[in-house]
Amino acid sequence: MKILSAAQTREADAATLQYEEIDSLELMERAALAFASWFENKFTPQEHVYIFCGPGNNGGDGLAVARILSQRQYHVKVYLVGDSQNTSQDHNVNLQRLPDTITRQTLHSPTDFPPLHPATCVIDALFGTGLNRPVTGLFAALIDYLNNSGSCITSIDMPSGLYTDSQTPAESAIVKANYTVSFELPKLAFFLPQHEQFVGAWHVVQIGLSPAFIATAPSDFHFATTQEAKKLVKPRRKFSHKGTYGHALLLCGSYGKMGAAVLAARSCLRSGVGLLTMHVPEAGYTILQTAVPEAMTHTDRHQKYLSELPEGLEKYSAIGLGPGIGTDKMTKAALAQLLTTSTSPIVIDADAINIIATSDKLKAELPKHKVIFTPHPKEFERLVGKAKNDYDRLQDMKEFCREYSCYICLKGANTAICTPEGTIYFNTTGNAGMATGGTGDVLTGILTALVAQNYSLEQACLLGVFAHGLAGDLASQKVGEIGMIASDLIDHLPQAFIALTTA
Numbered sequence: 132m133k134i135l136s137a138a139q140t141r142e143a144d145a146a147t148l149q150y151e152e153i154d155s156l157e158l159m160e161r162a163a164l165a166f167a168s169w170f171e172n173k174f175t176p177q178e179h180v181y182i183f184c185g186p187g188n189n190g191g192d193g194l195a196v197a198r199i200l201s202q203r204q205y206h207v208k209v210y211l212v213g214d215s216q217n218t219s220q221d222h223n224v225n226l227q228r229l230p231d232t233i234t235r236q237t238l239h240s241p242t243d244f245p246p247l248h249p250a251t252c253v254i255d256a257l258f259g260t261g262l263n264r265p266v267t268g269l270f271a272a273l274i275d276y277l278n279n280s281g282s283c284i285t286s287i288d289m290p291s292g293l294y295t296d297s298q299t300p301a302e303s304a305i306v307k308a309n310y311t312v313s314f315e316l317p318k319l320a321f322f323l324p325q326h327e328q329f330v331g332a333w334h335v336v337q338i339g340l341s342p343a344f345i346a347t348a349p350s351d352f353h354f355a356t357t358q359e360a361k362k363l364v365k366p367r368r369k370f371s372h373k374g375t376y377g378h379a380l381l382l383c384g385s386y387g388k389m390g391a392a393v394l395a396a397r398s399c400l401r402s403g404v405g406l407l408t409m410h411v412p413e414a415g416y417t418i419l420q421t422a423v424p425e426a427m428t429h430t431d432r433h434q435k436y437l438s439e440l441p442e443g444l445e446k447y448s449a450i451g452l453g454p455g456i457g458t459d460k461m462t463k464a465a466l467a468q469l470l471t472t473s474t475s476p477i478v479i480d481a482d483a484i485n486i487i488a489t490s491d492k493l494k495a496e497l498p499k500h501k502v503i504f505t506p507h508p509k510e511f512e513r514l515v516g517k518a519k520n521d522y523d524r525l526q527d528m529k530e531f532c533r534e535y536s537c538y539i540c541l542k543g544a545n546t547a548i549c550t551p552e553g554t555i556y557f558n559t560t561g562n563a564g565m566a567t568g569g570t571g572d573v574l575t576g577i578l579t580a581l582v583a584q585n586y587s588l589e590q591a592c593l594l595g596v597f598a599h600g601l602a603g604d605l606a607s608q609k610v611g612e613i614g615m616i617a618s619d620l621i622d623h624l625p626q627a628f629i630a631l632t633t634a
């Protein structure tokens with residue numbers, strides 16, 4: 132699904148009003164009802180709810196929510212902030228609609244701020260997507276006050292003070308929400324690690340914005356949905372055989388890191404590949420043959436490192452390399468040879484990324500439209516460079532992918548997949564239990580398997596990263612996040628693919 136900018140969200144709003152022939156108040160009511168339903172599922176009417184409303188339509192939402200929650204037996208108090216001359220029309224109407232039974236107070240200075248307790252439920256309706264400058268002055272003082280109150284904060288649409296789709300200036304105060312409940316589509320800001328402390332756990336509630344507008348709106352940013360991932364899966368054919376599903380080659384491991392090779396091999400096999408050959412240093416022979424009997428094992432002449440390529444590279448439909456290989460000179464030479472001789476698509480991970488990062492010559496030799504890089508943030512920094520903030524990092528990623536006609540899966544809580552055209556897809560599966568050694572090696576195996584089966588590189592990235600995270604989510608239901616290890620992901624890959632192939 133697309134991610135829209137703040138400006139496009141306003142346009143979507145206008146298109147919806149026109150298409151449905153409704154007025155903006157009705158859309159605000161829908162938004163408030165959708166928010167209130169989410170809120171009711173989360174918080175009981177025993178809670179005291181303090182709603183802080185800004186001057187615009189975000190504040191208008193807050194006022195409508197106050198009315199609805201009060202009807203549903205919550206104890207609601209409303210706090211209006213700022214100049215009452217500059218309020219939006221829909222804000223004004225919802226203020227008039229507020230029943231007299233609801234206490235309301237205008238905050239003129241910090242001395243007016245109400246006492247807050249950890250048990251108070253704060254709803255932040257100060258600013259949403261209409262924020263157009265840094266938050267300072269009384270609003271900033273209030274935001275600091277809310278942030279330090281220890282109360283549970285739920286933001287309507289956006290944490291107030293956070294820009295929707297561009298870097299927030301350092302001087303802006305920003306609400307640190309526990310929950311952000313946004314309308315129709317998640318906002319770009321939600322996917323960036325630098326905003327973790329502001330956005331909290333985000334949820335999207337539907338308000339029926341025009342699907343036709345969303346479908347035609349241009350956007351470089353997308354997020355993954357289960358429905359889209361399911362559409363990517365190619366069903367197995369009845370009369371198929373192992374040759375139908377490709378032959379993958381994985382070059383992995385070094386002395387002391389043969390586990391990486393085992394993890395990549397096992398995940399590759401669990402992702403539907405027809406045949407798998409492992410090329411590992413000689414010391415890995417017994418390990419691989421014992422731990423992964425389904426894979427063919429080919430050994431390097433070197434005992435501890437990879438120093439050469441296996442013969443007959445052209446017979447492999449995909450090659451994956453990097454997990455556990457180290458950065459020895461001989462390994463670097465073999466990698467250089469691979470880049471110039473291979474005609475197959477290549478998934479490049481871990482130390483293979485580190486090797487390429489140090490050499491402009493190797494970068495120049497990257498075959499066009501044939502490479503997927505899977506860096507974690509540190510490897511990304513080595514390969515592409517250090518960015519000032521997460522927005523710049525996305526921009527740098529687009530430029531790198533365009534320059535080298537490659538794909539990057541920048542791994543993290545919402546792995547960002549970038550295509551050579553500069554389109555970015557954020558993954559939405561996975562959990563913090565996956566922050567443990569070896570889970571990246573599992574991803575390399577999955578992607579190599581999918582590319583070997585003739586998925587396009589883009590499809591492989593989207594489906595592979597989604598399935599990897601889904602396996603993590605299924606594993607967390609069994610073993611929790613704290614006790615999770617990379618092998619648990621492999622064990623849950625079959626279930627993840629079952630989930631993606633059933634309606």
Ligand SMILES: NC(=O)C1=CN([C@@H]2O[C@H](COP(=O)(O)OP(=O)(O)OC[C@H]3O[C@@H](n4cnc5c(N)ncnc54)[C@H](OP(=O)(O)O)[C@@H]3O)[C@@H](O)[C@H]2O)[C@@H](O)CC1
Pocket residue numbers: 140141143144158159162185186187188189190191192217218219257258259260261262263264265266267270287288289314315338340
């Ligand atoms: N399509 C949807 O998703 C729907 C969206 N809806 C809701 O509408 C929200 C957007 O509402 P919005 O456009 O009125 O903007 P909003 O966020 O209230 O802020 C603008 C106000 O704040 C002011 N202001 C700005 N920056 C400021 C600052 N730093 N410091 C001080 N003041 C500042 C600005 O003042 P001005 O610039 O005029 O001086 C103006 O008064 C959206 O987030 C969602 O909650 C639903 O109701 C229906 C469907």
Ligand SMILES: Nc1ncnc2c1ncn2[C@@H]1O[C@H](COP(=O)(O)OP(=O)(O)O)[C@@H](O)[C@H]1O
Pocket residue numbers: 481506507542543544545546560561562563564565566567568569570571572573574599
């Ligand atoms: N907090 C998190 N939420 C979701 N996924 C995560 C989180 N932390 C890490 N991951 C995933 O786990 C994997 C870690 O990969 P990586 O850092 O390369 O591990 P390793 O090198 O040990 O194999 C990536 O796919 C990443 O997206």
Ligand SMILES: [K+]
Pocket residue numbers: 189255256257258259286287288289290291
């Ligand atoms: K808000």
